[in-house]
Amino acid sequence: MTSTENKYDTDTRTVTLRVNGREVTREVPTRLTLADFLRDDLDLVSVHLGCEHGVCGCCTVLLDGGSVRSCLMLAVQAVGHEVETVESLSADQNNLHPIQEAFAEEQGLQCGFCTPAMVLRTKEILADGQERSDDEVRDEISGILCRCTGYQNIINAVQNAGRKLRCGASGGCGTAGDEAKGA
Amino acid sequence: MKPPKFMYCDPDSVEEAVALKSRYGHDSLVLAGGQSLMPMLNMRLANPDVLIDINRVAALQQITRDGDVLEVGAGVRQSVLESDPAVAAAVPLLGLAIPFIGHIENRHRGTVGGSIAHADAAAELPCAAVTLDATVVLHGTAGRREVAARDFFEGFMTNCCAPDELVVAVRFPVTPAASGSAFVEHARRQGDFALAASAAVVALDAERRFTSVAVGVAGIAATPVRATVVQDALIGQAATAENIAAAAAAIGDTVSSADDMHATGAYRRHLAVTVVKRAITAAVENAAAVERNGS
Numbered sequence: 001m002t003s004t005e006n007k008y009d010t011d012t013r014t015v016t017l018r019v020n021g022r023e024v025t026r027e028v029p030t031r032l033t034l035a036d037f038l039r040d041d042l043d044l045v046s047v048h049l050g051c052e053h054g055v056c057g058c059c060t061v062l063l064d065g066g067s068v069r070s071c072l073m074l075a076v077q078a079v080g081h082e083v084e085t086v087e088s089l090s091a092d093q094n095n096l097h098p099i100q101e102a103f104a105e106e107q108g109l110q111c112g113f114c115t116p117a118m119v120l121r122t123k124e125i126l127a128d129g130q131e132r133s134d135d136e137v138r139d140e141i142s143g144i145l146c147r148c149t150g151y152q153n154i155i156n157a158v159q160n161a162g163r164k165l166r167c168g169a170s171g172g173c174g175t176a177g178d179e180a181k182g183a
Numbered sequence: 184m185k186p187p188k189f190m191y192c193d194p195d196s197v198e199e200a201v202a203l204k205s206r207y208g209h210d211s212l213v214l215a216g217g218q219s220l221m222p223m224l225n226m227r228l229a230n231p232d233v234l235i236d237i238n239r240v241a242a243l244q245q246i247t248r249d250g251d252v253l254e255v256g257a258g259v260r261q262s263v264l265e266s267d268p269a270v271a272a273a274v275p276l277l278g279l280a281i282p283f284i285g286h287i288e289n290r291h292r293g294t295v296g297g298s299i300a301h302a303d304a305a306a307e308l309p310c311a312a313v314t315l316d317a318t319v320v321l322h323g324t325a326g327r328r329e330v331a332a333r334d335f336f337e338g339f340m341t342n343c344c345a346p347d348e349l350v351v352a353v354r355f356p357v358t359p360a361a362s363g364s365a366f367v368e369h370a371r372r373q374g375d376f377a378l379a380a381s382a383a384v385v386a387l388d389a390e391r392r393f394t395s396v397a398v399g400v401a402g403i404a405a406t407p408v409r410a411t412v413v414q415d416a417l418i419g420q421a422a423t424a425e426n427i428a429a430a431a432a433a434i435g436d437t438v439s440s441a442d443d444m445h446a447t448g449a450y451r452r453h454l455a456v457t458v459v460k461r462a463i464t465a466a467v468e469n470a471a472a473v474e475r476n477g478s
Contacts, residue, residue: 008192030191033225052184053222057288066262066291072221073292076191077238121288142373143286 017078019044020088028075035059037075038085046086046116050145057144060117061085067124067143086116089123098164099123099157108157110148117144122158126165132158186224193236197322200237200349205324207233208346214238215258215297218289243296243351248273253355254320257296261308262287264295273357275469276315276364276382280307283366286374296350299335302342305376305402307366309336313407314382314399317355323348336406362386362395363470367462369454371445377402378446379454381410381462385422387470393417398463403438403455410434410459422467431460 016025019042026041035052038044038061050056052071059070062084070083089097096104099122109115118141125132125140132140137155146154167173194200204211211233214220223229237243243258246267253273255264261281264270271278284290284298284307298308299319312319312332319335321328324347332353335342344350358364368380380401386394396417398410416430435452442448 008190011188013191031186031188033186033221036185052225054218054289057286060288063291067288068291069288071225072217074186074191074217074221074236076193077217077236139373140287143288 013076015076015079017080018082020084030074030076032075033071034061034073034075034078034083035070037078038070038083041075044085044087048113048116050113055145056114057121058114058117060120060144062120062124065124065127067121084120086119089119099126099161102161102164103154103157106153106157106160108150108154110146110150114144114146118146118154118157122161125158126162129166131162131166134159184225184227186221187227187230189224189231189234191234191236193239195239195241197240197242197349197351200235200240201322201324201347203233203235204349205347207235211235213300213349215300216260216289216293217297218285218293219297219301219303237349246270248357249354251357253357255295255353255355257294257299257350257352259295261290261293261295261298265290274315274355275358276311276366276384277355279364280311280366280382283307283368283370283377283380289374295353299332299353300342300344300350302336302340302406303376304336304339304405304407305378305380306407307368307377307380307401310380310399310401310407311366311382312353312355313409314384314397315355315358316397317353319350320352320354321345321348322351327351329354333409338405358384359386361470361473363466363468363473365462365465365469367458367465369458379403379451379458381455381458383459383462383466385463385466385470387422387467387474391422391471393420393422396463398459400434400455400459403434403451405439408437410437412437413459413463417463424464427463427467428460431456431463434459 012027012029014027035047035049038047048058050058054069054072060067061070064082099119103109134155137158192203212231214234214236243256245256247254261284265281317332318329337343362384364384366382368377370377382399384397388394396414398413399407400410401407412433413430420426435456438452438455
């Protein structure tokens, strides 16, 4: 046995990472996926497992702000990184994030299975503050499958959320005068 | 659908990764971005005794300009390469090809070296590497060696890496400023694997005759291929729609794929001709645009 073998000859590891703004430390099997770690160890059940091989996109989370499929990562690979799930967006139902409000207003969810992934992806998409056409949104959310095929309302929700984030809670930028009043 | 048990190794240097590869050889697999390997582990199609995760090797994550060569570390994420303005300026084809790789969720994790080493015949980066005459840098127990991309790919999902070797970088020649680049792909849906894809880099003289033509095609054979027959037919010719269409038609004869679940052989031949024609046409337009804006 060499030192190298000893170093890696273990089925579990202690991992420390930041999840939804808080530092967490757990001992996990090295073969545990990040998706299962978030769901089973941290009880963040917004992380939905659909296909578990990177096709459906329902397990999408933000890793250091960028969307990734959490079923295609090991929990041990997230050490030292920042993970964000939908649970971080609002404390309760009366305090929804503007993106969540937009999905509710536009009925951008049907069965809700893909919704957490869509909401997180929307957060990443809208980070640049730009307006988007239907086609652009369609392209940008194409990594997540909605099995209800409710795409048009999801596209409306992304655009509505963009208006809310750019222009405040009302979502109506209105005229230059309105903006001045709001400011 | 959970990964099997394996010994998980996460070295932080190339030397240690190579030592692990050397020790475990065919019993080990290298985990880079994981966008192809993790699905295979989850579905138990891959069952390695040892998994060597190279994501902690900082030395593999550099992009460096070395004279007329852009050297991209194997661990560089595809989305980093996609949005880096220095890369777009040095090798425009990369910025044009990478958006076709899966979805952004894949490109945030997927790496340049992983895609090259995986050697999928329909993949975008191997096609770009062959088109650009890139060099793949390997590191083994005997040290570093460089292999031309066209020799690196040996067959379906097969590369020329020895069991103790690791892909550590890809060296892309910087594209001459007065060239046009284009990447065209046909897939059933955005983000799917290409049924056929083509990359083209061309340069024209003042009379709009081709002075250089590089065309690569993916998805039509066991490896990405250079469309040499098309290139030879166009050199010195005027960049007209008729000449491009006539030259592109020849690629249909080199398509080796039979019917499969995605497309018939005949349809693939048709697609190969179409994507080659479109890629050259778009590259010519880009070359003209560069000329108008640039010099």
